[in-house]
Amino acid sequence: MKKILIHQPAYHCVLLLVLLVLLTCSCKKEKISNTIPLQNAGNQSASSIRMFNFSGYPANMTVNNIPLTSYSNGNTGQGTPLGLSVFPTGMWEAGDDGSPFTLPNSLLNKDGKAHFILGGGLGGASAIDTTIVNNVAHPQDYYLLLNGQFRVIDRNNLPPTNPKNFRIRIINLGATTDPYGLNGPVSLTYSDGSQVDPALNNIALNASSGYVDIPYGTYQFKLFASDGAGIKANRQLAELPTIVRLDPCAPNVIQPQEGLTPRVRTFKPGGVYSLVITPNLMNYIGCDTYPAITYANSYRVITELDPGVNSTYARMQAVNAIPGKQITIKVDGGALGGQQPYIGSVTAVAAQQSTYQIFVQGNHHIQAIDQNGTVLAEGDLKLYPYDNYTIWAYNKSDGKPAVLFESNDMSGSIYNSSYAPNPQTGVVPDDGTNGIPRRGQYFYALESRFLNLSPDLPYATFTNDHQLFLPEGNFQNGDTMRYYSAYVNLASGIMPANNSSIIYTLQPVTGGKVGVYAEFNYLPKYIRAYQSSPGNLPEIPGTLLVNVAPVDVLQTFVSNQNLYSTPKYKVAETGIYTVALVGKTASGAQAAEKARIVVIKHNK
Numbered sequence: 001m002k003k004i005l006i007h008q009p010a011y012h013c014v015l016l017l018v019l020l021v022l023l024t025c026s027c028k029k030e031k032i033s034n035t036i037p038l039q040n041a042g043n044q045s046a047s048s049i050r051m052f053n054f055s056g057y058p059a060n061m062t063v064n065n066i067p068l069t070s071y072s073n074g075n076t077g078q079g080t081p082l083g084l085s086v087f088p089t090g091m092w093e094a095g096d097d098g099s100p101f102t103l104p105n106s107l108l109n110k111d112g113k114a115h116f117i118l119g120g121g122l123g124g125a126s127a128i129d130t131t132i133v134n135n136v137a138h139p140q141d142y143y144l145l146l147n148g149q150f151r152v153i154d155r156n157n158l159p160p161t162n163p164k165n166f167r168i169r170i171i172n173l174g175a176t177t178d179p180y181g182l183n184g185p186v187s188l189t190y191s192d193g194s195q196v197d198p199a200l201n202n203i204a205l206n207a208s209s210g211y212v213d214i215p216y217g218t219y220q221f222k223l224f225a226s227d228g229a230g231i232k233a234n235r236q237l238a239e240l241p242t243i244v245r246l247d248p249c250a251p252n253v254i255q256p257q258e259g260l261t262p263r264v265r266t267f268k269p270g271g272v273y274s275l276v277i278t279p280n281l282m283n284y285i286g287c288d289t290y291p292a293i294t295y296a297n298s299y300r301v302i303t304e305l306d307p308g309v310n311s312t313y314a315r316m317q318a319v320n321a322i323p324g325k326q327i328t329i330k331v332d333g334g335a336l337g338g339q340q341p342y343i344g345s346v347t348a349v350a351a352q353q354s355t356y357q358i359f360v361q362g363n364h365h366i367q368a369i370d371q372n373g374t375v376l377a378e379g380d381l382k383l384y385p386y387d388n389y390t391i392w393a394y395n396k397s398d399g400k401p402a403v404l405f406e407s408n409d410m411s412g413s414i415y416n417s418s419y420a421p422n423p424q425t426g427v428v429p430d431d432g433t434n435g436i437p438r439r440g441q442y443f444y445a446l447e448s449r450f451l452n453l454s455p456d457l458p459y460a461t462f463t464n465d466h467q468l469f470l471p472e473g474n475f476q477n478g479d480t481m482r483y484y485s486a487y488v489n490l491a492s493g494i495m496p497a498n499n500s501s502i503i504y505t506l507q508p509v510t511g512g513k514v515g516v517y518a519e520f521n522y523l524p525k526y527i528r529a530y531q532s533s534p535g536n537l538p539e540i541p542g543t544l545l546v547n548v549a550p551v552d553v554l555q556t557f558v559s560n561q562n563l564y565s566t567p568k569y570k571v572a573e574t575g576i577y578t579v580a581l582v583g584k585t586a587s588g589a590q591a592a593e594k595a596r597i598v599v600i601k602h603n604k
Contacts, residue, residue: 045105048139049114049132050155052098052302054278055144058091062117063107068092092118096240098143098276098302108134118144141304143173146279146295153208157272157304160213164313164358166271167211167305170203170223174297175279180244180257181235182297186277187226190219190604191573192350192559193233202226215358216269217315218388218410218603220262220575223275223299233563234258238298240280245569246294249287259569261506263301263443264576264603266386266410269358270307275299314361314387317354319343319600321394321453321582322401323593326371329391329403331357331364336391339371344582344596349555351577351601354390361385368393368403376401390578390600395455397492404453404493408602409501410576412445416479442481444574446504446523446557451580452490454595460581461532461541462487464524465550468541469502481505488541489534506574523572526550529581529597545585548595556599576602 053059060069068083070090084090086101093099108114112134119127128150132142139155151173160167174183188200195201197212225235234256238244242262245255267273277299284292318329320340329336337355346352360383367378377393377400392404416438419430430438452460464470469487471480483499490496504523528550532542555561557572564570583595 046102047105047108047114047134048136048155049103049134049142050139051101051103051142051144052276053092053094053101053144054098054276054280054300055146055148056094056281058089058093059118059144061087061092063103064109064115066107096300098300100302103134105134143276143278145173146281155304156211159270159272159305159307162213163270164215165213166216166267166269166273167213168200168267168273168275169211170200170209171274171276172203172205172207174205174277175295176205178279178297179294180254180296181232182225182237182244182257185226186223186237187231188275189222189224189231191222191575193222193224193231193563194560196221202228211272214267215356216267216271216310216313217356217358218264218266218576220264220573220603221275221301222260222262223277234565236260236563237277238296239263240298240300242298243282243284244294244296244298246282246284246292248284248292251292251294256566256569258566259564259571261444261574264410264412264445264574265301268307269310269313270305271303272305274302274304276302310385312360312385313358314383314385314389315356315358316383316387316389316391317356317602318391318393319354321392321580321598322376323395323583323590325376325393327376327393328369329393330367330369331359333365340393342592343580343598343600344594345592346598349552350559350561351556351599353601353604359383361387366391366403366405368401377403379403379405381405388602390602392451392453392580394453394493394582397455397458399455402493404451404495406449406451406495406578408449408576408578409447410602411441412443412447412503412576413439413441414479414481414499414503416440418479440479442503442505444506446506446572446574446577447501448577448579449495449501450487450490451495451578452492453580453582454492454585456589457492457531457545457581457585457595459489459491459532459534459542461489461530462579462581463528463530463541465526465528466541466544469524470522489532489538504572506571524553526552527579527597529595531585545595547587548581548585548597551579551597551599559601578602 060071068086069092103114113131115131117129141153141155143151145151153171170188172186176183185202185204187202188196199212200209203209223237224231236257238260239262242260245257247253247255277297279295280298281295318336318340320327320342323342326339326341328339336357363382365380368376370376388408388410390406390408392406394404396402419437450462469482471482481503485496485499486502529545529548530541530543531545533539553572559573578600580598581595582598584593585595
């Protein structure tokens, strides 16, 4: 084999050339931006110092000589880069939830302390100048109140031991005097005024209850002034931004504090929450449009511990719509809520509430079993986290039993056809990366789904008394809160695939001569059922089912009549409902099988 030799001078030249290239690359300078990078302090580790702004006003804040707000009435962009990363609007706002602020560890001094100066927006109160120690072993919350002072509350927000539950407590920081009699002890109830837990009764001024564990779900809690004899139904506290009952034309006449509308909320499994009562200013449109201001003890619901996204649990309940049968719904062999009587035989006027149980997401086998142990129908259902289902046992048009899986929307939201991330700029093309601008959510909504579960009625239409539910919403883009598909020509045993609910809203607004709320002045007085038919010549609403009693809205959609003593303040209550026609419509049907409209309420 011929040996190949590399000439040494040539080899050295190649080596020097490579070294020269490397040296040239290493000396190349990177182009560095001349701007100051935004310091995202909000993403740094959190200290144990947490604050809530309950003052009713935006506030300025300086921590250890570092201004975090703009000190210019909240004009965005005039704060420091560090401050804007914490308070993007340039001010510490006073939101309905208290705009919680947790101090980043990066803003503590070397001794673990923070020197706070707050002012410039505290309703004329003196500025606060104080030093707070970051006590990791003893975390505390600092509530900035209407008088411009801090109240310090111990924080012990450990998650519940049962991950299916959430924890809740009451902190009563109300004023000792209140023009509406809302001072003193308070008690927490469900929407119908029933007790939540004895530990949440009669919580005195300047006191806090212990935490109570409750199964996660959707609730509409109410808070009342109370004494040893129970709640005072005409002394209900308002949940901000709702305001107290006041007649601006007769401000000295104290109105009964009743019929107020708290939000319907879904409390997460593993979460920790507090209802915090403080004195708050409330603004009204006065008599003859002159502004009026009052103050009253009211409350906020704050999240003390957010467990993040629920990736495990869902909820189900069961309803029996088969006449003459006692039905047990079993899920994977276990009973869901026990044996159920026929819902059409229940004589109660108010909407019915069926017991919920919590299940792990995944596939589940459902069976409907009668009182003799016979399996009448079965099916399979795949649950996803946060799913909420009502399982109906009913008879199909051929007379055979079946199970229907009704998915309940507990959010009070609709999906708009238009894409408008900024309403001021109008509709823009949707790039498909963010669906939030399409979502319209109503926090004070009466949302109802309609079902035709009558085996001998091919199609049913429900009406607002004797007319259709009039559409309402963004007509320019074809959207409405009351699509016809939700209640017109509903086939027996079939749920609408899209736009399956109607929504009425009650918004808490400032008052005037006509009252302090935008009431349900267009809400139906009665809901009726008709036999209708689709096709080229549809019959809508069709023929009135004269033997089916209408639903009296002010009876059925009010959970407890005893909570109302003033007729003008009684309106149908917000919540999530199902209105269903069950039983037979035929004239020859037995009395126990005759058709009836029933209403199920899905939140407690």
